[in-house]
Each structure stands twice: as structure tokens, then as C-alpha cells.
Amino acid sequence: PPGARPDGPGIPRLEPGELLLVAPEEELASDLWSARLVGAYGREDDVAVQEELVKLNHEAPREFPPAALAEAARLPAAPGPADFAGREDVRDLPLVTIDGADARDFDDAVHVERRDSGWLLRVAIADVSHYVRPGRGAVGALDAEALARGNSWYFPRSVEPMLPPALSNGLCSLRPGEDRLALLVELPLDENGRPGAPRFASVVMRSAARLTYDEVRAAVSDRDGAVRDRLCRAPRGAEVLAMLEEAFALYRVLRAARLARGGLDFDLPEARYEFDDSGRVTGVGVAERHDAHRLIEEFMIAANEAVARRLGAGGGPEFLYRVHPEPDAERLEALFATLEATALESLPPHLRRDGRPDAGAVRGILARAQGSPQEFVVDRLCLRALPQARYQPENIGHFGLASAAYCHFTSPIRRYADLLVHRALKAALGRPCGEIPAGQRLVRIGDQLNRRERAAMDCEREMARRLACLCLAGHEGEHFSGVISGVTPFGIFVELEGMPVEGMVRLEDLTDDWYRYDPERLSLTGERHGRVWTLGVPVRTRLENVDMGRLEIRLLPLDMPPPGAAGQRRGKPRSGSRKNAPGTTRGRRRAATPAREERRGRRAPASERRKPGARAGRGR
Incomplete structure (x- = not known):
């Protein structure tokens, strides 16, 4: 009961909603274990508690070692004439x-x-x-x-x-x-x-x-x-x-x-x-x-x-350059094919040069999308097509x-x-x-810094998901407008209007049809009715559930898109298509969570930041 004190000396009084650290001891049933209480972190809805979890999950640095603190203590509080x-x-x-x-x-x-x-x-x-x-x-x-x-x-x-x-x-x-x-x-x-x-x-x-x-x-x-x-x-x-x-x-x-x-x-x-x-x-x-x-x-x-x-x-x-490689032809071709099929009504006239995708066309794509409802979708698609910036001693330039x-x-x-x-x-x-480090030692230092930068970015992504879930918890049943920001074989990601928060419509919740996933167009197309779910399409949704354990914001669509253009497949699926056709799925498939996809790197954010609250550029 609320406020009850478990048996045993030194056990704190626990309240509903507190997150506990426990050590499993014995499996009592398939879904039931006995466990030993190790500690209590505090309320789940406390941002400090969520930060603590993220720091533990990613082994973020915490207290400084005594030797570093001792060296800092020996430094002056301010520079003096000798330093000048x-x-x-x-x-x-x-x-x-x-x-x-x-x-x-x-x-x-x-x-x-x-x-x-x-x-x-x-x-x-x-x-x-x-x-x-x-x-x-x-x-x-x-x-x-x-x-x-x-x-x-x-x-x-x-x-x-x-x-x-x-x-x-x-x-x-x-x-x-x-x-x-x-x-x-x-x-x-x-x-x-x-x-x-x-x-x-x-x-x-x-x-x-x-x-x-x-x-x-x-x-x-x-x-x-x-x-x-x-x-x-x-x-x-x-x-x-x-x-x-x-x-x-x-x-x-x-x-x-x-x-x-x-x-x-x-x-x-x-x-x-x-x-x-x-x-x-x-x-x-x-x-x-x-x-x-x-x-x-x-x-x-x-x-x-x-x-x-x-x-x-x-x-x-x-020294270490900050380099940003030019995207390879395969990734550019996939980006251009997706944009041509989905996101923009008007693309630059020259996406390819001598039959090969032109990396310079990315700037024209961003310029054409500016101010449009699809701007953030196009920006993210382009960003995901680019390799990540990194530190290395060899200079190859900075494409971005x-x-x-x-x-x-x-x-x-x-x-x-x-x-x-x-x-x-x-x-x-x-x-x-x-x-001054040089040679292979400098290479190893660059690799270390690249790894630590990625780890800090992973913390930021997970923290953003946790705060989004905390913010929307308690608003189940409310309606939200958004834009389709991602399409996968297991569902549709929707970025909510007025807040950079993504929720997901699971494929199993699209019960009106059997849907075929097109990886090139990043779309789901209904086999019978020809409805198409694709990037940049505005949608109205209802918040169905917020799951802090899975860091999932589950949405349900309020409206279905109109049937697709002429030529889309309609009527009863062909024999065997429900089970055997690649990419054709409905309903019962286990959905991956947004958190899982983030760990796979699907939602790569802008890696070039200065500080929280500032945008890309100062830290590019």
C-alpha cells in the first residue's frame, strides 16, 4: 500500500510511481520473479530521475577522479601577472x-x-x-x-x-x-x-x-x-x-x-x-x-x-581535422529516388551529372523545400543520406x-x-x-573522440524520447495533427505539429487493408483500396498509449488517405500475396519500437552542435 515500509532495516519508505533498482533472485512463474530491492531512484516523472537512468544506460561520465580534482584545486582562481x-x-x-x-x-x-x-x-x-x-x-x-x-x-x-x-x-x-x-x-x-x-x-x-x-x-x-x-x-x-x-x-x-x-x-x-x-x-x-x-x-x-x-x-x-565526407553514389541515388516519389512536388532539374547522382544537388533540394510543409521531412531525409562528420588527421574536406x-x-x-x-x-x-600526439597515436585519439561524441548523441536521443513520453503521458485520447516523417515495414512515424516529437502508428493498427512496403518510395500501399501512406503527408491522429518502458508513443489515425492514383492495385490480393509476397504485411506483426530504431541509427540527428539551445554551425 502507499507509504508502506518493506521489512528490513534501512529500507526507505516507498511511494507509488517510484522507480526501483532490483536484483532478480528466483523465477516464480513465466512472468513473475522474486527480487531483492537494491535502491530507489525516485518518481518516474521526475526529469532528474530520467536523466539518471540515461546516464546509467550509456555509462556517461560522472564524478571526476580525485587526481583531476586535486590538480584543478592547485590552479589559481584567476590569472595573474605571471600568466600575462x-x-x-x-x-x-x-x-x-x-x-x-x-x-x-x-x-x-x-x-x-x-x-x-x-x-x-x-x-x-x-x-x-x-x-x-x-x-x-x-x-x-x-x-x-x-x-x-x-x-x-x-x-x-x-x-x-x-x-x-x-x-x-x-x-x-x-x-x-x-x-x-x-x-x-x-x-x-x-x-x-x-x-x-x-x-x-x-x-x-x-x-x-x-x-x-x-x-x-x-x-x-x-x-x-x-x-x-x-x-x-x-x-x-x-x-x-x-x-x-x-x-x-x-x-x-x-x-x-x-x-x-x-x-x-x-x-x-x-x-x-x-x-x-x-x-x-x-x-x-x-x-x-x-x-x-x-x-x-x-x-x-x-x-x-x-x-x-x-x-x-x-x-x-x-592535428585533427573535422571532416565530413561527400555522400556516396548509392546513398544519393536512394535519396533522389525517395524524393522524386514522395516528398517534393518540385525538385531541382539536374539531380544527376553524366548519369551519376550529383552531391551538389542536395543544396538545391533543401532550398526548394524551405518554407514548405515537407521542409523538415526533406531536411531529415537529406541529413540521413549524408555520412557523419568525424575527427581524423587526414584532410578530406567538409562537405556540409x-x-x-x-x-x-x-x-x-x-x-x-x-x-x-x-x-x-x-x-x-x-x-x-x-x-603534441602524432601518427597512430593521433589516429587512436581521433577514434576515441568520435566514439565519445556518438555516445553523447545517443544520450541526447534517448533523453528526448523520455521527455516526449513524460510530456504526453496523461493525454491519451487527445487528438494531434502531424506529418508522416518515416515509413517502415512495421509502421508509420508521425511528427506532431508544434513539437519535435515522433509517435508511431503500428502496422497492426491499420486494419482496413493489407499493405505492401516499398523501400525505395518509403511508402505503404493498400492491396485492396490503394491507399498510400508516404512521407510528408499530413495526418490527424489520436494518442492511444504512452509506454515509458518501451519509450513508445502509440498513435491511431483518425483519417485514412484517399485511394491512390489509377494503376494502384485494387481488389482481392493475389493468391499467396498475404503470406509470401515480400513487403506485404498486416496487423499481427510484432512492431519495433522507436527506441529500438534509434539504437539502429534510423533517426540520425544533426551531429554538428554547439550547446543545447544553439543550432548547428558553431560546433560543426
């Missing part, structure tokens, strides 16, 4: 950080200056390599732990940082009004966004302001008088506001230049969750992404490319950015690859700060 030796003093520059409202680790600051021939872009990045150095004994524990973690692991209500908070939120964070060590990239850009010769320097800086994306948009894009007045009243506020005006002018030029050279621009919806004071999720919507986000993305891309060009020019230490040379340099607080690039750049500038 040999560095340029740029504390007079009104550099600013622009991040999400809830950000705590500020690893990049920007400044833009208008020049007669264009602009001078300055990007200052926290000099983490000054404090975190490879080695053994008293020095090296922080570096070893950062490599083991690979990156910071972000969750809706918590973070498992790559570095202890004393560094990530303190000593290395570019907090406003505080002296900080940084590496500075000065990049001249002409009126068309073409880069000139960059300059790199070790500096001491002082951020003039900690700005948020929404604040910057309100001040510059929306011309909000109240926000502009507030900025101007702050120390150096007038300088900052004038600088932001030039920053937006440069951003528009850089973005146009990148898209003109063939860069891809995915605009996939990202979830925004709402929570109450007790830790329950109360709503889910789409996080807004606007030009202030894109401005920082473009500036970080420009800085990353400048560093990659400098280090890749030859004669310097080895249409970049000949690219690396990660701008987030050393949260990515180990950036820390390695910082060390390589400082060595190239004659300020070495530790051993």
Missing part, C-alpha cells in the same frame, strides 16, 4: 560573449571592426591549454580525464562537463569584466566575405558584456528601444551596440558567401522543454533559432577554417560546409579535439604547452 607574460593585452577591445540565457561556460568572444576594404573579425577563445596540460604525476590528470570524456555531456537539467566546474565555469570561462587568457584570431574579410591573411596571438582579454541571443536580436534586428537603451547604459554599452551593427552586416555577407559556395543549411526543429518547480516536464515546443544564433555560427566557422588553413599549410605539428579545410578550435572548454588544436597552434606560434 609574453601576451598581448587586448583588454581595451569591447569583445563580447553571445550565448543562450542559461549558459555558464563562455569559451568564445567576438568583435567586429569596419575597415575600408571590408571588416576585421576578431574571435577570442579561452586558452584552456594554458592550464590543462598533458603529462604524468601531479600534472596530466585533468588532461587524461578530459580525453576519457571526450566532450561535455549535456542534459535538459544538468551537464557532465569535460572539465571540472572550477575551470569550465570559472577560471577558463570568459566572464564579463574579468581578466582571462585567450587565443585570438584576427581575420580580415573583404566586402564579399573572402578571407585575407589571418593573425593569431596569445592574449589577455576582458569581456565587455555577456549577451544572450535573444537580447542581441531584440537590440539589432528588432530595434527594440528598451533593450537598446539598457545596453547603452551599461559600461561601454554604446561601443558594444555599434559593434553589433557591424557584426550583423558581416554575418549577412559571410552567410551568403558560404551558401553560394555550396554549403548546406539544415533547419531541423529542436525541442524546447518547460519544467515545473517539482522537476516535472510540463510542455514541449520548438526552440526558436534566429539570426543571432547564425551570426555566431558563421563567425566560428570562419575562425575554425582560418586555423585549419594555418596548421594545414605544412611544416607544423599534426563546402570547406576545403576545417577543424574544431572554438570550444576547448567542452571538446577535447579543440584543446588538441590549441596546443598545435601554440606550438606553430612558438609557444608550446605540452607534447
